[in-house]
Amino acid sequence: MKFADHTFDLPLDHDRPDGERITVYAREVTADPALPWLLFLGGGPGFPAPRPLGDEGWLLRALRDYRVLLLDQRGTGRSTPVTRRVAQARGAEYLTHFRADSIVRDAELVRQRVTGGEPWTVLGQSFGGFCTVTYLSFAPEGLRAALVTGGLPGVATDAAGAYRALYPVVAEKNRAHYAAHPSDVAAARQVATHLRARDVCLPTGRRLTVEAFQSLGNLLGGRDGSARLHYLLESPFDGAGLSDAFLLAVTAELSWASAANPLYLLLHEATYAQGPGATAWAAQRVRAEFPDFDGDDPLLFTGEMIYPWMLSDDPLLAPLRPVADELADRPQWSPLYDVDRLRANEVPVVAAVYDTDMYVNRDLSLRTATVIGGLRVWHTADHQHDGLRVSDGAVLSRLLEML
Template sequence: MRFVDHTFELPLDHDRPDGERITVYAREVTADPHLPWLLFLGGGPGFAAPRPIGDEGWLTRALKDYRVLLLDQRGTGRSTPVTRAVALSRGADYLTHFRADAIVRDAEEIRWTLVGDEPWTVLGQSFGGFCTVTYLSFAWQGLRAALVTGGLPGLHVDAVGAYRTLYPVVTAKNRAHYRTYPSDVEQARRVAAHLLSEDVRLPTGRRLTVEAFQAVGNMLGARNGSARLHYLLEDPFTGGSLSDAFLLSAQDALSWATAANPLYYLLHEATYAQGAGATGWAAQRVRGEFPAFDARAALSGDAPVYFTGEMIYPWMFDDDPLMAPLRPLADELADRPQWSDLYDVERLRSNQVPVVAAVYDTDMYVSRELSLQTAARIGDLRLWHTADHQHDGLRVSDGEVMSRLLAMLS
């Protein structure tokens, strides 16, 4: 692999090209510089592109056919960052410029700089797949083909509707976990009961509440997540207190949402927002419709404590001293009444750009139900609906998912 750094000075607001500018960084990874381009849009929002170290099976496979551009989406990595301090000083209006529509317009300016008017191929994983559907909606002329892994966004659904389809999947993941590891039922109940009676802090100073403990269930969406959760629960106590080993492992398990990526906290529900209507802390509101996730009610009887998934809740700001100052800003974004459109349904219906998409049957992060609905509405899309992989299939399948998608494309 050969690496080339690229930086681009782009408008913060593409509708005001003469206004404030930001830096967007991308890393070119090449085995043969004469191959066509593949733009990789990764998950998020708020996460930088992967940093290759040589054992990425999907990337190794992709480099046989493409020169790959790993984009640090605006606000992340080596692009002009959105830190906690930046978010606090710039406010909600500034953050609205860091969604999929702006990322796609960045990609188009980068394409013109690197390639000219020749279209390129895009590979979108998870949130990157959402960005890819935005690309197909508003800048399809720039695409030769599109590959999507980890699901497709709902075209007509808001954040509330998306979470209504996801909570049942998380419920099924919990049931499957407890069937595999029945001893974890009592262990999770012991930990939850302890947290209700004690003020427990993680090494970072973040309070480990019952709800925060439930949030370690986010790992259940990965290929080996159930085993990892079992090992976390295997021996959590030393005497009458939670052990240092458990607290360190729990802190690591909660690292999917940390102060290092404030955009993930602040814009997660906004990835579903279109047109009129506030997101209004949708995950928290919808949670009340699924009483199995009420840990206190579970402990009052003999029910298992259910873990939650990739949901952002308002208490995540309150319990984390690093994120607490951002709570008013998060509330303002949750109450924002109007968002730009992310998809053009009519354009997608008439799409002629070849698209291949992998939808994972038990995906805990992106709704299978909504993905299949969207797949049926995008023209020239070939679907791979599989139960053989989880949401992280592209990363952990040693190139199998990438090979399958490229075979479907050809």
């Protein structure tokens, strides 16, 4: 692998190209400079591109056919960052410029610089797949081909509909976990009982409530997540209290919803928002339709749901709660998909849809697969949502063969 850094001076608001500017960073990874370009759009929102260590199976496989550009999507990594301090100072209106539509318009300007205007192939993982479908909607002329792994969005589904489809999948993941690790039923109930009776804080100062403990269920969507949750529950107590080791481990596992990546928390529900209608803390509202998550017989862990208490209970994030509320109450959003254009699509597209995906609902993905013209889908139960990363290149190889 050979690496090169690229930085691009781009408009914050693409509809006002003479206004405020931001920097967008991308890392080029090359084995053969004669190969065509592949743009990688990773998961999120709010996470930078992966930092290669040299043993990533999917990347090694990609380099056999492509030069790869790893994009730090606007607001992340070495691009002009949106930290919690920036988010608080700039407010909700500023953050509306950090969604998939803006990321795609960034990519088109980057493409002109990198390829000289030639179309490239895009690989979108998870939220990167959402961005890829936005790309197919608004700038298909920039694409030679598109590959999507665990990221076909429900193009006509709002945030509430997405969560309504996901809660039953999360419940099923819980049932599978407890079937594999029956001792965890009592262990999880014991921790929840302890948390109801006492005020417990993590080393960061964040309150560890029952709801926060339940959000450890986000682990269950990965290949080894059930095992990791089980090991976490093996010995959570030190005498009458929760052990330091347990609290430190919980802190690490809950870092996905922390001050390190405020865009993820603030814009997660907005990734589903387009046209009229507020997201209005959809995950919290829809949870009321699934009362099993409020009991402990057994205690059900939740998944990739963003709740308002995640900000209120964290002293680092609490100042962002008014910004989050303003985003949740926003009555109108820019469009993310053009269904008519997707139906008329002529770009070769292949997509992996994982049968028990806990983050992007299978049924919504399969429905979208019928909308995008010419899309070929690989519907598989052999991998989880993290299949691209953990399959040592097998998932990407399969899609490239289909392509």
